[in-house]
Structures are given as structure tokens and as C-alpha cells.
Amino acid sequence: MNFEKSHALFRRAARVIPGGIYGHTTPAVTVPGAFPYYAVDGNGCRYRDADGNEFIDFMGGYGPLVLGYCHPEVEAAADAARHHGACFNHPTPVMVELAEYLVERIDFADWAVFAKNGSDLTTWAVMVAREVTGRPKILKVAGAYHGADAWCTPGLHGLIPEDRAHIHDFPWNDVSALEALFTRHRGRVAGLVLTPFHHPAYADSQLPSSEFVAAANRLCREHGALLILDDVRCGFRLSVDGSHSVYGYEPDLAVYCKAIANGHPISACVGRAGHQAAASRVFLTGSYWNDPAPMAAALATLKIIARDDVPARLARLGQKFVDGFLALGVKHGLPLVASGPPAMPYVRVADDPSFLRTQRLCAAAVAQGVFLHPHHNWFIGAAHTEAEIDEALRRLDHALRPLRV
Amino acid sequence: MNFEKSHALFRRAARVIPGGIYGHTTPAVTVPGAFPYYAVDGNGCRYRDADGNEFIDFMGGYGPLVLGYCHPEVEAAADAARHHGACFNHPTPVMVELAEYLVERIDFADWAVFAKNGSDLTTWAVMVAREVTGRPKILKVAGAYHGADAWCTPGLHGLIPEDRAHIHDFPWNDVSALEALFTRHRGRVAGLVLTPFHHPAYADSQLPSSEFVAAANRLCREHGALLILDDVRCGFRLSVDGSHSVYGYEPDLAVYCKAIANGHPISACVGRAGHQAAASRVFLTGSYWNDPAPMAAALATLKIIARDDVPARLARLGQKFVDGFLALGVKHGLPLVASGPPAMPYVRVADDPSFLRTQRLCAAAVAQGVFLHPHHNWFIGAAHTEAEIDEALRRLDHALRPLRV
Numbered sequence A, B: 001m002n003f004e005k006s007h008a009l010f011r012r013a014a015r016v017i018p019g020g021i022y023g024h025t026t027p028a029v030t031v032p033g034a035f036p037y038y039a040v041d042g043n044g045c046r047y048r049d050a051d052g053n054e055f056i057d058f059m060g061g062y063g064p065l066v067l068g069y070c071h072p073e074v075e076a077a078a079d080a081a082r083h084h085g086a087c088f089n090h091p092t093p094v095m096v097e098l099a100e101y102l103v104e105r106i107d108f109a110d111w112a113v114f115a116k117n118g119s120d121l122t123t124w125a126v127m128v129a130r131e132v133t134g135r136p137k138i139l140k141v142a143g144a145y146h147g148a149d150a151w152c153t154p155g156l157h158g159l160i161p162e163d164r165a166h167i168h169d170f171p172w173n174d175v176s177a178l179e180a181l182f183t184r185h186r187g188r189v190a191g192l193v194l195t196p197f198h199h200p201a202y203a204d205s206q207l208p209s210s211e212f213v214a215a216a217n218r219l220c221r222e223h224g225a226l227l228i229l230d231d232v233r234c235g236f237r238l239s240v241d242g243s244h245s246v247y248g249y250e251p252d253l254a255v256y257c258k259a260i261a262n263g264h265p266i267s268a269c270v271g272r273a274g275h276q277a278a279a280s281r282v283f284l285t286g287s288y289w290n291d292p293a294p295m296a297a298a299l300a301t302l303k304i305i306a307r308d309d310v311p312a313r314l315a316r317l318g319q320k321f322v323d324g325f326l327a328l329g330v331k332h333g334l335p336l337v338a339s340g341p342p343a344m345p346y347v348r349v350a351d352d353p354s355f356l357r358t359q360r361l362c363a364a365a366v367a368q369g370v371f372l373h374p375h376h377n378w379f380i381g382a383a384h385t386e387a388e389i390d391e392a393l394r395r396l397d398h399a400l401r402p403l404r405v
Helices: A004-016 A072-082 A093-105 A118-133 A175-184 A210-223 A273-281 A292-307 A310-331 A356-367 A386-404 B004-016 B072-082 B093-105 B118-133 B175-184 B210-223 B273-281 B292-307 B310-332 B356-367 B386-404
Strands: A039-043 A046-049 A054-057 A111-115 A137-141 A167-170 A189-194 A226-230 A253-256 A267-271 A336-339 A346-349 B039-043 B046-049 B054-057 B111-115 B137-141 B167-170 B189-194 B226-230 B253-256 B267-271 B336-339 B346-349
Touching (some): A004 B093, A072 A292, A072 B072, A093 A267, A093 B004, A111 A118, A111 B004, A118 A189, A118 A226, A118 A273, A137 A175, A175 A189, A210 A226, A292 A310, A310 A336, A310 A386, A346 A356, A356 A386, B072 B292, B093 B111, B093 B267, B111 B273, B118 B189, B118 B226, B118 B253, B118 B267, B118 B273, B137 B175, B167 B175, B175 B189, B189 B210, B210 B226, B292 B310, B310 B336, B310 B346, B310 B386, B346 B356, B356 B386
Parallel strands (some): A137 A167, A137 A189, B137 B189, B189 B226, B226 B253
Antiparallel strands (some): A039 A046, A111 A267, A253 A267, A336 A346, B039 B046, B046 B054, B111 B267, B253 B267, B336 B346
């Protein structure tokens, strides 16, 4: 597989963009020469890179493309809105419809606000928790990703100590560590931020234990802290009603983003009626906040997800993919470990603490036209079909064959 | 003028959205009943509200619509990109082209990064300044708007003292106050954040004195601090090369947003080569960051702004509008005060500390189909024509007539 045009673009980019490519932990940077650097077009579950290589895609833009590239119904809804104008001085009727839809759809939600990106609203939710409680402390899981803002960025640079003076980490699923933090900071905890399951980079995914979920609910209730569910990555992939319903969380606030508009830029935070007045006091705005096109795209996407029971489809196709992948590992004598819910699976080589063998595995998959990320969970999309899962597995069979030796 | 449908939508919204309408200081909330609450479509420099009332628009979505609603060239560029797919796993070639264009166009710029909203990058620029200098302090102008993030939000709620422990305000154009802050925090100042001119809400705009610009440049240089120009609101409206060139600022970093893509969601930060390595270390990402459509829209918009010398057009039409408006004040015996550059003017009633008379003036303009904001600067757009400025002035003549009595 040839990446000449990708490399030429990267050389140009490195001159005028810090790092050339920034952001998402792109395997192009961690495994130089083996992954594409630039995309040019996509359709359904496939996309092409700058050199014309085509991939069956298991990342979906790190989540947004839940229905696949260029979904006709979503694009028609967005285009219809866009052709009436963008970014007015006022909101548009579709904003009210979208808020009403989310309040109807999500059992605990009484209200909704919208922004552009997950971080916008995980950070705003932290501010709302502080406003509701008058307290500063935020508890979160070590290694959990909640965005690129200073209180939570995985980056190590540009920070000052004050950014995290009141942010306290504990290990996922560790009930006693969580209890100890609530006890140590009694009367000072504004909120607990959790993802529905733990999906760190460079590690297996971990589902929540029922004890952990029960403790999170109980401790927030007992201590008067808000439970903030960061459902940015999972929301509407695991359930048509928000992921809290899958695992039994009782959130006060939940943030959605990636899957809600199939790639159109919008995020949402929903909450309970008791916090609506406080939420209205925490300033929230942005230059493109009122734009109706992403809201129309979100309404279309969410209705398709519910109409077609997309989460059930993702779980079924994901299970087929993971089962087939693990069977190939057995066939080729390559021990593999799968983790995460089937709709958002992650498969790595066993006994691979450096991830070097998993990087080679994913590089071999890419060489066969299957885009897999070596150290980030994957995303099944509704645009995948049984036939394409079969094709991906046939290609992986080829990819694993040379790896055996 | 009837706002029944706007009011019905607002009653629905108030149930499911905190505050019903949040964000931009909408005059619908501050002057109830006299302004539209919801927009439905726009074309050129005109838009219609939910009740079918049509307005000649002097806000342009608070800035983004520099070329007017539904600009055919910009929409064609965005559509062409969008129809090839959105939010890939990788950047696309247009990202490299856009960075190269900005580096070519802006004299001091050696690199560029992109995000969705102004706040994303004013906040990131602050982190870059801290990374470059290893210092915590940020100096900014009292009352200046740099976004909705905790270090700078005009909101008063959801904050903790640590958010602003190292943020220090001084009055616009006050050289000795600025010098005193640099002296008091010697060796601790990472950056000075300025807008090109001062455009606070609920106040006249103020241009910078040449002494102030010279002092800002000199003090940053002498103290090894970064000069961060927040050109979000003014950028590419006052000059085709960035607003620093108009007033003589020598920025290290500059942030652009509103005018760069005619309403498509993108912001940009540019900087000097000496800071590129530090910038590459400050983590920056988001779910929709790689989306090519807003980048294609930005490239199209910026090329049109340069090709048509849009800033010259905005200045000429703005001067005509302000001159005509002030003349109407004289004619009707209503003393008016104009401030700001003509491309982004603001006109208010003289001797009106409560802004109540200016609110009535703008409400009367709205009743005649001219949308003016009573306490925020206005925006002339390239979609305005001489004829439409004349029409707006004729309508304002009607609006001012009953106000005289």
C-alpha cells in the first residue's frame, strides 16, 4: 500500500501546522509509514485516503459517523436547513424541537442545551455542578477522557496547578477509593464525572460493575453532589435512550456529542428540572451556537437511530466482528484479547504491554484495507452490513497469516 | 409588528431549555415584546423571523455572516466538500491548503491551527503562552469579551476563585495601568490578551491610542510575554490581512473566527515559528475538528474577502450608514453618539446611561424592519448595497419620527 501523497501532504503540513497533524492520537504518527495520514472521500462504511487506498472503516471519525459517511436522510435534513441560512441573530424553531425530542426520549431529562463539541459541555456541566452546590470539588476516573480543556486534558503542557486544584482522580470500578474521596472532601464535592464504561487509550476497555454503579448513584445522592454522565462517546450507540439506562446510572446531567448528528457539529447536555434555574445562570454561548443545520441533522440522526434500533444492529454486527476476529487469532496462533461492548469493541494482541505487536496487527489490517486503531476503542456503524463484516474478516485472515510466522 | 409565533416558540422553549434562549445578549430578553425571538430564513443582508417579519440585518449573526446569508460561492465550496464526507479519521488536504493560505496572507504568521469556536482558541492561546514562558499570569482588559470559558466569561456563575487566580484586568488604553501590572508581576506574565479595538457590551466602542499599541508591543517584548490578539470579532472585517495591521500590533498569536467562513463553524489561531514547537505540545482536539466542509468554506470566504476588498466596502457602506444615521438624529432632534470603526459601528442615544432610550430607538428600528442591537456593536456585511443602506435610513427616518415627540 502506497502512502506517497499522504506523506507529501504531511511534509507540507509540518511546515505550517504545529506537529503537522494534531489532536486525535493518530496511528500515522505512532506507527510511521504504515497508516494513511489524509482522507479524501467516504461513503457508507468505507473511505479513501489521499493515495486512493480504500478502507472498510472501524473508527467512523472516532465516533461521529454512526450511520456512515454521506447518509442521504441526514444530509437532506442538514441541507434543507442550511439552504435557509445559518447562524442567525436568534435561535430557530428546530432548536426547540430538538430540545423537546431529547426531553421526550431521555427518561430523566427535563431540559437540554446545545454546543459544538463534547468538551464545551463536559466543562459547562462541571460549572453547573459548582453553581448548584456552591462547592468546588470534581471527582473523576484516572485515565478517563472528558475533553481537551485544562481541568481534564490528557495533555501535559500549558497547564498551571490551579487548573486541577479541585479535580480528584480515582481508579475505575474502585468503590472504596470513591467512598474515600467523598469522605475526605465531605461537603466540598460538587460533582462526580463518569463515562458509562471506561474506554481509556492504550488500555482495555472496562465495563462498570453493578456495585460501582450503585455506589456512584448512592454517594452522589448522600453527599448532595451531581452525577455527570459523559456520554459523549457512547451515547445512542448502546441504547436509543442514552447509555445510563444500559448500566443503571441515575445521572443529574448527561452530555452527548459524537453519535447525535452523524458528523454535523453539535453537542448536547440534558439535565433535571431541579437544576434548570442554576443551569440558566451559567453563561453558555458561541459564534455558531444557533446554527440550525446541525440541529436538523441531529433530529434526523436521532430519529433514525430510534426507528431502526441502531444500537441493536451495532451490538449484533460488533459481536459477529469480535467473534470472527478472535477465531482468526486462534486459527493463526495469535492470542488476542477483546474488551468493551460489542458496538464499541477493542481487540489487541495478548501479552503486549508496549502495544508494539498490536500496532503491527493494525498496520497489517490497514495494508489489507481494514482501518483499525491500535490503541483506541473502535466503532461499529450502522452502515456496516453482514457482508462487509465478512469481507473485513476475510481481509483480516490475510493480514494475520504473515503475522503468525 | 406581530411576534406571536416567536412568543409561542419561546413559551415551548422555556419549558425545555434553561432560560428559553441563552447565550448572545438577545434584546428579545432585555426589551420583551419588541424584538423577534426566532429566525426562519435569510438571504443576503435580510432575514425573516418566525412570524414572517423581514429585517435588513445589521448584526449578521453577531458577526459570522460577513458575506450575507446563503452566499452562493461559499455554499458551493462547503457543499462540494460535504458531499465527499465529513469528520474523517484523518485531516483532509483542504486543511493544509487553509493553513498555507493563512500563513501566506498574515504577515507574522508561520503556522495555523483550527477549532470550532473563538473561545476554543483564545483559551488554547493562553495555554500556549503559559507553555512558551513557563509562567502563569495573563493580563487582559476589563470588560473585554474573549469567550465563555471560566478564565474570561462575562457570566458570574459556576466559577471558583482558582479560575481567575492569575488573570489580571486593566482599563483599555491605560498605558500606566498596563505597565504597573507588568512591573508588579515581573517574570510571571505569560501573555497579554487584547482585542484590536475595545468593543464591550453596554458601552461605546473605543479605538486604541497609538501610545497604547506601542506600549503593548514594547512591554510584551521587554518582559518576554506573548501578545495574543483576539481578532475573533474584527478579523478580516477591517483588513484583508488581519486587524493587527490596521493599528500596528505586533502579535505573537492571533485568533480568528467569526468572519472567516461566513457562518460555517471554524476558528483559527496563527503564530510565529519560534512558538511552533510549544504549540505542538499543547493538546488540541475535538470531535469535529477534521471536518473539511468548514475549512473549504473558510478558504472560499477568505479568498472572496481579499478578491473583492470586502473591508474597504464595509468601511464605505458603514460610513454612509453612520453619517446618515447621525444626520437623522439631528433632523429629529435626537442627539446620537457613534463609536467604533465604520465597518463595525455602534450608535446610541446620547445621555442614556441606562440604555433605555437606546433600547427604544432600536425597538423602533425593528418595528420598521431594521435589525439593530441596543447594546452591542453592529456589523456591516458585504451583502449590504448602497440601495439597502438608503432603504435602511429611510426606514430609520420613520422610526425616529415618533421618537422625537
